[in-house]
Amino acid sequence: ESFCRNDPILVESWFAIEPIQCGGNPWEQLREKRLFRDERERVEFWFLYYQNIEILDYREEQVYGAVCRACSCPRGYKIYVLVEGHHYNDLINLGWEPATDVPEEPGCSIIKGEDTCPIGFSCNESTHTCETTKRQEQSCEEKYGCLVDRQYLDLLHRNSELQGHEYYVGALCSDEMTYSGLVNNFITSKEFSLINNYDFILRSYFGIYNNQYKLRYDNSLYKLPDYETINYWNNKMEKFSSEKESKLSVINSFSADALWDKKTPEISNSDFVDLLYKHILGRAPEKAGYDYHLSNLENNKITREEMLLVFIDSAEAKGKYANQVLTEISYFGLLGRAAERDGFVYHTSRLDKGTDRSKFLDSFVNSPKYIGRLDKLSCTFPH
Structure with a gap:
């Protein structure tokens, strides 16, 4: 009986540790700062989550009356934790020593x-x-106001109006709308399509570059759009006198860069129509469509540039490139940059495999990169 009482492995044991430092990983820092009110909460979480050890009691040795906040403990600060005896060796193996000078339960003062x-x-x-x-508890405005305003600024490029701001804050607060639903509302809105030509520009880019070089997701030479080029054309398209003129300018620029103008003059009209089907739509032509487009070219009813626009703007092309476009728009609007190759391949393939739009956007708005970006913009992501 005496042996059992005194064996530290069988009875509860105190250990003294220095405060667990916030890790270098920004996501870990962000989680710690957001989720834990004080050092005790954070240490208890760390023990339980990472070591599967429950803390039975917790005490702090305060230095000159200092209080240890999460991620900001004074140098020389010590924390004492009481754990069940069977965890004794676990903590010894982690390099922590049994405590012999456990402080009394601290009093407090005002x-x-x-x-x-x-x-x-x-x-x-x-x-x-x-x-x-x-x-x-935070008010609805404190929890969601900044997030709503960020969507107006990032996706619509303007400040929010009072009515829209209050509507979205209320919908989020009452759980009528998820945050991914909020983002989806913005990127599918009429205003977004009117002020942003991302859909057309990206579709043109993928249709011309992707298929011109016959590249696919697993090809290391896959040419992805860069943020500056897409935004350059997004701003420039507004300055043309007509929608057709602005679209033709985009197509001519991309096709010239992709060497279409060097190759297509050397081929016949019939081969050109066949090229559009195979490269833009990724399939062989059907007879009726092929004959129709060839007739228009042969009778000078349409130029080759105009026909390229017809294919890029077709419902079939919109469907074919929808997943690639949505991936890039999500990167542009939510992360403020173009997709890197691995991220583009991963997210586009998820959509190709049937991931619904809501879950797809959830993966962006809950990502460490997006939450980290909000943190830099002084927005707090609600947990």
Whole structure:
């Protein structure tokens, strides 16, 4: 009986550790800063999540009355944790030592109107103990206002109007709309399509570059659009006198860069129509469509540039390149940059395999990169 009482492996054991430092990974830092009110919450989470060890008791050795907040503990600060005896060797193996100088349960005091308790606790002046306080709930505006405004700025390039702002904040707060639903509302809105020509520009880009070089997702030479080029044409298209003129300018620029103008003059009209079917639509022509387009070329009813536009703007091409376009628009609007090759391949293939639009957008708005971008823009992502 005496042996069992004194064997540290069989009884509860105190260990002294220095505060766990916030990791170098931005996502870990972000999670820690967002989720944990104080060091105790963070240490308890770390033990349980990473080591599967439950902390039975927790004490802190305060230095000159300092309080240890998450990710900002004073140098020399020590934390004491009490764990079940069978975890003794686990902590020894992690390099921590049994504690022999465990401090008494700390009292608290109120100095100049502020108590010395950790965040989420308040000091009971009669007992000098820290007691849990009800966490103050954020208002709907505090939780979602900045996020809604970011969509207006990032996707519509303007400030929000009061009516729209209040509508979206209310819908998010009442769970009538998810955050991915909010993003989807913006990128499918009439205003987005009117001020952004991303859909057409990206479709032209993929239709001309992708199929001109006969490249596919697994080809290391796959030519992806860059952010500057797409935005250059997005801004320039608004300056033309007509929609057709602006679209032809985009197509002529891309096809010239892809060497279409060097190759297509050397081929016949029939071969050119066949080229459009195979390269833009990725299939062999059907007889009726082939005859129709060839007749228009032979009778000078349409130029080759205009026919290229007809194919790029067709419902079939819109469907064929929809997943690639949505992937790039999500990168442009939510991350403020073009997709890197691996990310483009991964996200486009998810859509190709049937991932629905909501889940697809969820993967962007919940990603560390997007949350990190919001953090830089002084928005807090609601958890």
